[in-house]
Amino acid sequence: MAANDWQQEQERLRRVRNKLQARIAELEPEVAGLRDQATDIRRRFWEEVTINTSTQEDFEETFYTINQQSAVLAERERGHKLLTQQWKSLNRLLPSPYFGRIDFHEDGLDLSEPIYIGVSSFIDEDGLSFLIYDWRTPIASLYYDCSPGLASYVTPAGRIEGTMEFKRQFQIQDGQIRNMFDASETIGDEILQQVLGKGADSQMKSIVATIQKEQNAIIRDDKSQMLIVQGAAGSGKTSVALQRVAYLLYKHRQTIHADQIVLFSPNPMFSSYISTVLPELGEENMQQTTFQEYLDYWLGSSLKPEDPFDQIEYVLTAQGTPGYDARLQGIEYKASDAFLQALQNYGLWLGREGMRFNPIRFRDRDLITAERMKAKFYGYDPSLPLFNRIALLQEWLLKELASLERLEREAPWVQEEMNYLDTEQYEEIFGKLHKEKELLDLAEHYAVVREKLNNKLRGDEGDFDFAQREEDLLRRRIVKESFTPLRKSVKKFSFVDVKGIYGQLFVNEAAYREKTDESVLPPLWAEICRQTKEALRRNELFYEDATPYLYVKELIEGVRTNTEIRYVFVDEGQDYSSFQYEYLKKLFPRARMTVLGDLGQAIFTQATSLDAADSPLVRLFGESETSLVRLLRSYRSTQEIVEFTISMLPDGGEIAPFERRGHKPLLTRLHGREKRAAQIRADIEALRAEGFNSIAVITKTAAESREAYESLRIQGDEALQLITKETLGFEKRVMVVPVYLAKGVEFDAVLVYDASSEAYGRDNERKLLYTACTRAMHRLHLYTTGDWSPFVQALPANLYENAPH
Numbered sequence: 001m002a003a004n005d006w007q008q009e010q011e012r013l014r015r016v017r018n019k020l021q022a023r024i025a026e027l028e029p030e031v032a033g034l035r036d037q038a039t040d041i042r043r044r045f046w047e048e049v050t051i052n053t054s055t056q057e058d059f060e061e062t063f064y065t066i067n068q069q070s071a072v073l074a075e076r077e078r079g080h081k082l083l084t085q086q087w088k089s090l091n092r093l094l095p096s097p098y099f100g101r102i103d104f105h106e107d108g109l110d111l112s113e114p115i116y117i118g119v120s121s122f123i124d125e126d127g128l129s130f131l132i133y134d135w136r137t138p139i140a141s142l143y144y145d146c147s148p149g150l151a152s153y154v155t156p157a158g159r160i161e162g163t164m165e166f167k168r169q170f171q172i173q174d175g176q177i178r179n180m181f182d183a184s185e186t187i188g189d190e191i192l193q194q195v196l197g198k199g200a201d202s203q204m205k206s207i208v209a210t211i212q213k214e215q216n217a218i219i220r221d222d223k224s225q226m227l228i229v230q231g232a233a234g235s236g237k238t239s240v241a242l243q244r245v246a247y248l249l250y251k252h253r254q255t256i257h258a259d260q261i262v263l264f265s266p267n268p269m270f271s272s273y274i275s276t277v278l279p280e281l282g283e284e285n286m287q288q289t290t291f292q293e294y295l296d297y298w299l300g301s302s303l304k305p306e307d308p309f310d311q312i313e314y315v316l317t318a319q320g321t322p323g324y325d326a327r328l329q330g331i332e333y334k335a336s337d338a339f340l341q342a343l344q345n346y347g348l349w350l351g352r353e354g355m356r357f358n359p360i361r362f363r364d365r366d367l368i369t370a371e372r373m374k375a376k377f378y379g380y381d382p383s384l385p386l387f388n389r390i391a392l393l394q395e396w397l398l399k400e401l402a403s404l405e406r407l408e409r410e411a412p413w414v415q416e417e418m419n420y421l422d423t424e425q426y427e428e429i430f431g432k433l434h435k436e437k438e439l440l441d442l443a444e445h446y447a448v449v450r451e452k453l454n455n456k457l458r459g460d461e462g463d464f465d466f467a468q469r470e471e472d473l474l475r476r477r478i479v480k481e482s483f484t485p486l487r488k489s490v491k492k493f494s495f496v497d498v499k500g501i502y503g504q505l506f507v508n509e510a511a512y513r514e515k516t517d518e519s520v521l522p523p524l525w526a527e528i529c530r531q532t533k534e535a536l537r538r539n540e541l542f543y544e545d546a547t548p549y550l551y552v553k554e555l556i557e558g559v560r561t562n563t564e565i566r567y568v569f570v571d572e573g574q575d576y577s578s579f580q581y582e583y584l585k586k587l588f589p590r591a592r593m594t595v596l597g598d599l600g601q602a603i604f605t606q607a608t609s610l611d612a613a614d615s616p617l618v619r620l621f622g623e624s625e626t627s628l629v630r631l632l633r634s635y636r637s638t639q640e641i642v643e644f645t646i647s648m649l650p651d652g653g654e655i656a657p658f659e660r661r662g663h664k665p666l667l668t669r670l671h672g673r674e675k676r677a678a679q680i681r682a683d684i685e686a687l688r689a690e691g692f693n694s695i696a697v698i699t700k701t702a703a704e705s706r707e708a709y710e711s712l713r714i715q716g717d718e719a720l721q722l723i724t725k726e727t728l729g730f731e732k733r734v735m736v737v738p739v740y741l742a743k744g745v746e747f748d749a750v751l752v753y754d755a756s757s758e759a760y761g762r763d764n765e766r767k768l769l770y771t772a773c774t775r776a777m778h779r780l781h782l783y784t785t786g787d788w789s790p791f792v793q794a795l796p797a798n799l800y801e802n803a804p805h
């Protein structure tokens with residue numbers, strides 16, 4: 001690059017930074033001033049208003065001043081918030097104001113304009129010229145999508161055509177240009193090389209400076225109801241999801257707030273791993289949750305659902321135990337479309353017969369029996385959907401309860417309770433009674449006047465018999481109090497025996513066929529029934545039952561919805577079943593969905609293919625509302641690691657590595673566990689000495705993690721962190737982690753603790769090993785004390801190195 005180019009850019013950078021600094025200095029007193037004003041108003045709030053309620057006028061006056069004061073306060077606070085945001089974004093720009101430049105000559109205009117792109121916009125004092133364009137502006141998409149030459153971009157007003165005259169990338173640190181490249185292609189390799197060559201962090205980083213064209217299309221997609229991204233391991237799915245959130249928040253800033261976007265993540269640790277990306281981009285974080293949190297919330301305390309990690313732990317460790325094969329068949333079947341269809345048919349069947357209710361019991365007797373409810377329910381118009389009939393039944397029950405409550409006041413137990421009331425309760429009733437009397441006096445007064453006016457005589461119902469009223473009130477109150485839980489439980493639909501309704505599906509094969517019209521059942525159905533019923537009896541639900549159970553519950557009680565949420569993101573989308581998707585769609589009826597996943601990493605039994613022709617995801621919104629994008633380039637790992645890992649997949653051929661060279665994966669075979677532990681420790685030390693900070697020893701299961709942790713600790717490593725499903729965040733230490741908890745995250749170096757045929761021998765373990773290996777950015781080591789896993793044995797020998805004995 002010509003020296004004067006460099007000089008000119010450095011000069012421009014200096015000018016822009018000066019302007020930034022000037023603007024920051026200008027804002028500072030305003031920000032501080034407004035903050036002080038707001039604090040001051042808050043502090044003096046009550047000094048400014050005198051509360052006077054003696055007359056109606058005084059009262060109104062007081063009311064008015066309070067309102068006025070809070071409006072002033074709100075205005076000041078709003079002003080302060082806006083200014084603070086501006087001030088923060090200027091400060092964020094200052095060390096590195098921009099990362100890209102394009103010169104674009106729009107057709108029909110005389111001049112070409114240099115466009116500098118950064119994390120937010122910065123406009124000159126004239127209020128017109130953009131010194132920096134936000135990376136999310138329409139024109140900035142040229143930077144990501146086009147190479148020099150004819151180029152165009154889309155604005156809300158239509159497509160703008162022109163010529164991109166050149167494109168430049170910068171690396172600016174602390175106000176100095178460190179690197180500068182003129183790129184002929186889309187985002188050039190040099191900077192990406194450098195970015196990817198850096199060490200892993202305990203927090204994910206934003207990728208705005210190096211977004212690739214295919215990623216940009218996903219980030220800016222604004223038309224699909226359902227956007228599906230099938231992307232290889234390390235292709236940037238999570239990164240793209242987060243930049244897309246930032247983009248949506250920018251583009252729809254008038255209408256959408258961060259709390260109207262929700263991202264489902266695979267585990268709480270992952271949530272913490274990605275939590276700094278949006279704030280780094282100057283945006284608030286979207287809501288983050290896991291599917292499990294939703295299940296726990298909606299199922300309430302009545303049933304305890306198993307979590308997906310316990311389920312996978314069972315799948316991986318319980319082979320050979322009684323009932324194992326049936327459980328596996330059950331997991332698969334209960335996640336299938338066939339089961340979804342069966343449950344829909346079951347809903348129709350329940351419309352005709354077989355509903356189950358819980359009687360409403362009170363003081364050891366049935367106040368309203370299940371039979372009465374059933375008769376009432378099937379007495380409603382059969383063409384009404386189940387949930388409408390249940391709503392009618394609920395209404396009826398509440399009315400019934402009201403009249404039963406009235407009758408109950410005369411029951412002998414009420415008299416008894418009255419005798420046991422303490423003085424406080426009496427006093428309360430008395431207080432109430434007096435209030436009532438005052439009201440009654442007022443009513444009396446009014447009635448006398450009316451009587452005079454109408455010249456009519458009244459009956460003597462206005463006489464106030466204290467003793468009688470007191471007893472009435474006491475009785476009423478006692479009964480009301482004991483009926484309150486009944487009313488509450490009717491409102492919560494406790495009268496529907498959902499557990500019984502779900503459970504009766506699993507009586508036997510014939511009954512199941514009759515209720516669901518299902519023809520093909522898993523061969524071990526009888527055992528599946530036994531296991532399901534047994535868990536229900538203990539008030540537990542297998543993970544595979546939890547969503548179907550909720551589905552049935554909502555078929556009957558009506559669907560709960562959240563209409564606030566406008567965008568739902570599902571990361572690791574291959575791990576959700578059709579059911580879960582159906583459920584999410586119903587739960588968020590006004591939301592668009594973005595699902596990102598990789599079938600290559602589908603380690604749970606209930607996996608869903610995102611891009612197969614018959615993918616349930618496409619059906620969810622229909623083909624015309626769905627877009628599917630495939631990401632094939634893998635950015636995380638070195639070329640050597642990618643070549644090694646894709647060869648493990650039967651159809652990994654189309655995945656391409658990003659060209660970044662490193663060491664070949666290293667295979668180490670040792671005799672005995674102790675030797676292995678010693679070797680791993682030595683390797684960890686060596687890796688640390690080389691400067692790798694984030695190192696993970698990845699195991700297949702939690703049980704194996706514990707064992708590895710213990711044996712490595714015996715070898716003396718104190719800086720080891722054992723990751724379990726309860727761990728909330730990563731620390732920058734050496735971690736021992738089961739592969740299913742390492743999903744979505746990455747490490748400088750990965751050490752696969754046991755890559756033997758015993759650990760990864762079955763076909764469903766292939767993806768586990770693949771997922772473990774693809775967590776590595778720079779180094780990958782595999783160990784065994786026995787035979788290598790067949791998935792390693794099958795690899796061409798030129799893809800790895802064997803450690804010397």
Ligand SMILES: Nc1ncnc2c1ncn2[C@@H]1O[C@H](COP(=O)(O)OP(=O)(O)OP(=O)(O)O)[C@@H](O)[C@H]1O
Nearest residue numbers: 207210211212233234235236237238239635636744
């Ligand atoms: N355009 C990009 N510029 C810079 N880095 C990128 C880019 N795309 C991806 N990366 C980096 O590649 C790594 C993998 O990205 P990410 O975790 O988003 O991938 P993923 O597809 O979600 O992976 P997996 O499915 O394996 O969990 C991250 O370190 C990310 O920063």
